[in-house]
């Protein structure tokens with residue numbers, strides 16, 4: 001397992017980690033296989049979506065805030081139930097195919113760490129498998 005750290009700078013922050021993941025895949029010298037990107041947190045997840053136009057991330061953050069407002073009348077004592085709910089919506093892992101030592105992503109796709117309760121330093125675990 002590869003253990004990486006990613007710093008976020010806002011309460012809700014999407015960090016494009018595509019290059020970080022691609023670099024580790026390249027170092028692993030796996031020609032064909034998969035990489036699983038796993039985030040071991042309850043208020044921070046991972047997703048794959050458009051990385052070309054930054055307005056897509058802006059719109060997603062805005063819509064998540066509308067769907068799950070911070071002050072939604074939740075009971076959880078930490079006051080961050082919105083962060084937990086949004087994390088469950090995006091999920092904690094993604095698996096990406098690797099071919100010829102490269103991530104198999106669509107033209108507009110990128111891999112994003114989605115922090116919903118930052119800013120913090122978040123862990124990202126990678127598991128790269130041949131096959």
Ligand code: ZN
Pocket residue numbers: 076078079080081084
């Ligand atoms: Zn909590």
